[in-house]
Amino acid sequence: MPGWAKLVTGLVLVLVVLFAGIKLAVLPGIKDLFGTETRDNTGPALLKSIQDMSRYDAASGNFQVVVDLEKDAKYLPSAIRGTRTLYVGAGTVDSYVDLGKIAQKDVTVNADRTEATIRLPHAQLGKATLDADHSYAVSKQRGLLDRIGDLFSDNPNSEQAVQKLAVKHISDAAKDSGLTTRAETNTTGMLEGLLHSLGFTEVHVSYGTV
Template sequence: MTSSIRRIPRRMPGWAKVLTAFVLVLVVLFAGVRLAVLPGLRDLFGTETQDRSGPALLKSIQDMSRYDAASGNFQVVVDLEKDAKYLPDVLHGSRTLYVGAGTVDAYVDLGRLGGNDVTVDADRTSATLRLPHARLGKPALDPDRSYAVSKQRGLLDRLGDLFSDNPNSEQAVQKLAVRHIGEAAKDSGLTARAETNTTDMLQGLLSSLGFKEVHITYRS
């Protein structure tokens, strides 16, 4: 009488399954990096971008009465770091070094002139204008001159990007760049330069219209 012995396959322990899945994730991540670095493979597995956007719609029109008299160009280096309290940076955390470039305009709102702010003598040879002080516009970040120098992210952050609708978002550093540029504009003397340029412009304009004396002041 013969008997056959059938081997029962051994089940993989739970910790081994987790380790195997972790290794597979690392292989996929590093494979993506190799594909981006090796010449030829990038073109083979590359993507094609198509712009399927609809036409831009005009929502409203606003009349402008301000005179943009000066514009400042600014650049700031943003170093934003986010750390986890109980995890090392290699697992969870990020640090982004970002160069933000933008402009801030300084303007005088001529639409705020009232009837008592403009005085002309009877001979129409002398004019006195009382203008509002210059103001700063909102900082405008230039995407063509702004860029990320480096990005460091923990492993959990990289894995989270795989399931994110907006991976590698730079919105946080862009907001910081805009805020720093706006703060720098306040101490740059832009408003004083704008008032000087506005005064020169109005004096030249009224002089060309026949006024011999043009006095311009700024009210608080």
């Protein structure tokens, strides 16, 4: 082998070891070298606990966000080391009223049981839930060293960062969506319909600190 070829080969090996973290021990495990077969050997799911729910889920919002996440390395151009991912995140956020916080003082009924006054806590937002079936990566751009690293190891957290960012943006959007106001309106309608069916002619529902 000519001297210049040996030099180039040596430099490539040094770069791979330093920047991609490749170990010789994993070389035989290059993914998809001979094809792969997927098997689900997961055991049965175990019930850990049961919790009684006292909240009324009164509204649900569907959201979608396009996450553009870029990570660059210092002192190296993005073509050598860096990633940029475009990810479409779809998710839902529920808004609920916690009926378990109502005390006896928060419910007033007149003597002939025709009028009821109920004070409820303000509606709250639940945690944003990402819909895996409708969330997907549009594109992934990776530098040379990142692509080399992908050849030798699977990274289960490769999309975790963009997924977390999608959840954060969806949660922020839900705060400005008027979802809690819709939930309180729906809860009021539910209680009015229920109490009217029980014979109450006047139902007054308000929200605040209980």
